[in-house]
Amino acid sequence: MPLLIEVDKKCCEVFPIIVPDSLLKTVNFFLFKRENSLSLIDAGWNNEDCWKALNLALRNNGFSLTDLTEIILTHHHIDHIGLVNRIVSQHPIPVYTSPLSIPRLKRDKDFLEMRIEFYQKLYQEMGCGETAKERIAYLKKAAFDNKGNTLQADIRSITSKSLFNLDIVEIAGHAPDQLAFWNQRESWLFAGDLLLEHISSNALVEPDEFGKRLPTLSQHIKSLQKCMELDVSLVYPGHGNLIKNPNDLIKKRLERTEAKCQRLIKLIKSGITTASDIAVTWYKNIYYEQFGLVMSEIIGHLDYLEMQGKIEKQLINGVWQFKVVS
Ligand SMILES: [Zn+2]
Structure with a gap:
């Protein structure tokens, strides 16, 4: 009811x-x-x-x-x-x-095509390799299958x-x-x-x-x-x-983000330097089961840390390697 x-x-x-x-x-x-x-x-x-x-x-x-x-x-x-x-x-x-x-x-065709290319390049540069292929195939299929949702x-x-x-x-x-x-x-x-x-x-x-x-x-x-x-x-x-x-709940959510950032910095310091390796270490099987969500989470936090000047990245052999700014 x-x-x-x-x-x-x-x-x-x-x-x-x-x-x-x-x-x-x-x-x-x-x-x-x-x-x-x-x-x-x-x-x-x-x-x-x-x-x-x-x-x-x-x-x-x-x-x-x-x-x-x-x-x-x-x-x-x-x-x-x-x-x-x-x-x-x-x-x-x-x-x-x-x-x-x-x-x-x-469901603008040019926009959807641009979006698929965006994820293709992103996952490649984040070191996801083969694991990303299934996700990209899904996005391509969804762009076609979901035409009726326009x-x-x-x-x-x-x-x-x-x-x-x-x-x-x-x-x-x-x-x-x-x-x-x-x-x-x-x-x-x-x-x-x-x-x-x-x-x-x-x-x-x-x-x-x-x-x-x-x-x-x-x-x-x-x-x-x-x-x-x-x-x-x-x-x-x-x-x-x-x-x-909602303010107490918002505070809790913001604190959780900070805690995640600290955990990421620790992982990078321990020598895990690509987004995909961080994702596997952190999320284990969930990385494969919920690939898109997990990569969003990791990439979002890495971008945020980089914007704050806490980490930096370098493209080596086509894959971003992250390091903590000392
Ligand atoms: Zn919703």
């Missing part, structure tokens, strides 16, 4: 849609009601569970699908945009998102500072296009996957639109710090429980 959180009828109401998920605990998306509009913030997976949960939440609160006035997306990931095509095919409403989401949501909607770039009583906060890191929506009056933050209660959110390595690697971990840290400064009373996250007064 979707929860009902009713706060102040004069301002706005939120009706969370919480769908159990074996992998992610829950997939969450939200009906955000103001006087004359009803937004859907994110749109879950494209599956029957999410579709039924959306319709039930609408019905239980006296709405129907045609009452939705727009969809607003926190980021382009597949577990946040799933129902968009199904909704707009029955009820054409605009979809608001970061301008950075658009080549991803439109959003067929009136997509509108969010370029203003606020939208529908919500201030726009850029919170890149987990995804380059991730946005949070801040309702100052109630101190609510719709934060996508910036902060999750039950697991720490990954900063996934990604290229920018020109194929240059983004400093995703340092972006993620800045985004968490931004969230802390807002002094949020309630985070509406993309997965897991709603998070009341």
